[in-house]
Amino acid sequence: MNSTTDIVVPPLDTAGIAGGHAPSSLPDGVSPRLYNKDLAPTQRAGRKWTAYSIFTLWANDVHSLGNYAFAIGLFALGLGGWQVLAALGVGAALLFALLNLSGFMGQKTGIPFPVMSRIAFGIHGAQIAAVLRGGVAIAWFGIQTYLASVVLRVLILALAPGLAPLDEGSILGLSPLGWAAFVGLWIVQVVIVSYGMEMIRKYEAFAGPVILVTMLALAVWMFAQAGFEIAWSTDKSLTGGDMWLQILGGGALWVSIYATFVLNFCDFTRSAKSKGAIVKGNFWGIPINMLLFGAITVVLAGAQFKINGQIITSPSDIVAEIPNTLLLAGASAALLILTIAVNLMANFVAPTYALTNLFPKRLDFRKAAIVSAVIGLVILPWNLYNNPVVIVYFLGGLGALLGPLFGVIMADYWLIRRGKVNVPALYSEDRAGEFHYTKGVNPRAVAALIPAAAVAIAIAFIPALGALSSFSWFFGAGIAAVNYWFIADRQRTFADADGEAIAVPSVH
Numbered sequence: 001m002n003s004t005t006d007i008v009v010p011p012l013d014t015a016g017i018a019g020g021h022a023p024s025s026l027p028d029g030v031s032p033r034l035y036n037k038d039l040a041p042t043q044r045a046g047r048k049w050t051a052y053s054i055f056t057l058w059a060n061d062v063h064s065l066g067n068y069a070f071a072i073g074l075f076a077l078g079l080g081g082w083q084v085l086a087a088l089g090v091g092a093a094l095l096f097a098l099l100n101l102s103g104f105m106g107q108k109t110g111i112p113f114p115v116m117s118r119i120a121f122g123i124h125g126a127q128i129a130a131v132l133r134g135g136v137a138i139a140w141f142g143i144q145t146y147l148a149s150v151v152l153r154v155l156i157l158a159l160a161p162g163l164a165p166l167d168e169g170s171i172l173g174l175s176p177l178g179w180a181a182f183v184g185l186w187i188v189q190v191v192i193v194s195y196g197m198e199m200i201r202k203y204e205a206f207a208g209p210v211i212l213v214t215m216l217a218l219a220v221w222m223f224a225q226a227g228f229e230i231a232w233s234t235d236k237s238l239t240g241g242d243m244w245l246q247i248l249g250g251g252a253l254w255v256s257i258y259a260t261f262v263l264n265f266c267d268f269t270r271s272a273k274s275k276g277a278i279v280k281g282n283f284w285g286i287p288i289n290m291l292l293f294g295a296i297t298v299v300l301a302g303a304q305f306k307i308n309g310q311i312i313t314s315p316s317d318i319v320a321e322i323p324n325t326l327l328l329a330g331a332s333a334a335l336l337i338l339t340i341a342v343n344l345m346a347n348f349v350a351p352t353y354a355l356t357n358l359f360p361k362r363l364d365f366r367k368a369a370i371v372s373a374v375i376g377l378v379i380l381p382w383n384l385y386n387n388p389v390v391i392v393y394f395l396g397g398l399g400a401l402l403g404p405l406f407g408v409i410m411a412d413y414w415l416i417r418r419g420k421v422n423v424p425a426l427y428s429e430d431r432a433g434e435f436h437y438t439k440g441v442n443p444r445a446v447a448a449l450i451p452a453a454a455v456a457i458a459i460a461f462i463p464a465l466g467a468l469s470s471f472s473w474f475f476g477a478g479i480a481a482v483n484y485w486f487i488a489d490r491q492r493t494f495a496d497a498d499g500e501a502i503a504v505p506s507v508h
Contacts, residue, residue: 027502031429034123038356038365041110041423041499042270042506049271049506053201054103054281055289056208057268060341061261062285062293063211065147069314070257071297074250076311079243080233081298085291087247091254092290096282098255098262102406103278105413106266109423110499113264113350114357117405118426120412120484123433124440127358128449129405133263134354136402138372141347142381145189148339149181151316155332156181158325173382186377189340193348193369197271198507200344207341212292214334218315219296222303230302234311249470256473259402263409264350271506348372400460403476404452408445411481416488423499434495444487452480 026032061067074084105116113133117126156177157164166177174182192203223230237243255262272278304312312318316335322328348369355368363371413419425434437443456476459465468475 029424029430030427030502032361034118034360034429035427035502036356036360036364037504038353038368039112039115039360040427041115041503043500043503044110047271047273047506048198049201049268049277050273051277051280051284053205054268054272054278055285056204057345058282058285058289059208059212060204060338061345062289063215063296063338064342065314065316065335065339066342067257067293068297068300070253071294072301072312072314074246075234075297075301075305077246078234078236079246079250080237081230081302082232083243083247084250084298085294087250088254088290088294089287090248090251092287094251094255095258095262096286098406099258099265099282099286100279101410101414102262102265103269103272103282104275106269107272107275107278108419109266109421110270110503111423111426112267112270112353112357114353115426116266117409118435119417119421120409120442121445122437122440122442123426123429123435125437125442125445128446129263129409130354130357132401132405133260134351134372136260137347137350137354138375139379139381139384141343141351141372142376142379143385144339144343144347145185145376146182146382146385148185148336148343149178151332151335151339152181152185153177154320155329155336158328158332172380183377185336185340186373189343189348190370190373192340192344193352193373194366196365196507197268197349200349201271204341204345207337210334211338211341214331214338215293215296215315218318218331219299219303222300222318226303226306229306230299231305232298232302234305252470252474256403256470259406259473260346260350263402263406264353267349267353268345351375400456400472400476401453403456403473404449404480407452407477407480407482408448408484410477411448411484412445412488415481415485416490417494420494420496422495422497424497424502425495426499427502434492444489445484448480448483448487452476452483455479 026035071084071088074087079087106112109116114126114130117129121129153167157167163177166180167175169175171179192199269278300315300318301311304310304318319328319331319335322331351372352365352369355371356363356365359368413421422434428435429440430436435442453476456472456479459468459472459475
């Protein structure tokens, strides 16, 4: 039996870790460099994330402006209405399976993604996965906040045209009004996150219905504007093999869009009440919600094409044309609510946990959130967004590594360990500990990751491999999983121990 099965951890007095720092007296075997109240496993009793909580995550994220731009792009590339739905259906089916696998890990162990990464990569090697995921997210947090501030700036000028002079000039790339809009939205998000995951859950629950009603209303309005008829395809419709390749490629890219989420979904499901809640929330939020999303996309794009032969790039294009100022303001406000919801879940939680994992003795969730937000501000994200080299090569290159990370983590947890995890050992620096490996790093996981990452990056960036670029995430994840399957240490005996003895309340 592995030596880590002998770890005995007395019950934790969670009152001793107010403020998020490691308590003065830690449970036996738990290292202050690996543990604080935000990294600790959550107690099973008192978990509040229900199927509806999971569903509202997807109600917000699926209907993001970026996703609409992607789906409308499929229409522009020559896919008709049913073909767009087919592409989204392929992606939804794959995502439903992948997110359940990832979500179950969080629900069983109660741990966030940086700690989950310790299972495969080691107690210190996990920083590789956490920093990669967090680095991508911080950059996109700033960029998404900037894009939302553009919508807010337009809304402000529509309601108060007299402020137009404030939209002139440039201070580090933004006008005074642009700065006011950006900083205002930045503050709103920081305030929400500073109250922790429970506040994020409540905000997502509020925003989900708002977004669904707004998008449905927008689709009905456009349908009426087009005389209750839509164009089901453009004059460049694909057929035969090209059509099916585009459908499959679109479905694969849909999964790639969620490459970040399939990695750190455990950040949310660690507070899920049951596996059933995850499955039910994912079912209504992924395949069912995505079909609704697809139908709205087809109506919006098809109606606009029917009206004037033009293809919109985003629902915000339609909102900008609403003739009634009050309705325009309401629709714009809904888009802002949506963007904040998406940014919180996709780009704020991951770097917050990553920073907490780097400095558990100094940073709790609130302080790490502020640090993440400050980084997202000082990088001047509008300059990143307007620089194709940064977007394509830096952020694109980091994104290409997420598939291989997923492959290693999933292969280790489901194929090698068969779901057996000694949770208390994830917080131990004992040299004989199960997750100490070699100086805290699992060299086999790193060895499996590197060649898969090289292939994924090559597929993503080498023009000659462009035909495979839509499938780069699958190549990276698949190769990494196979690599790890062959080189993993099968001589070890894995213990299965929950973390209840060192757990903290789900809401803290």
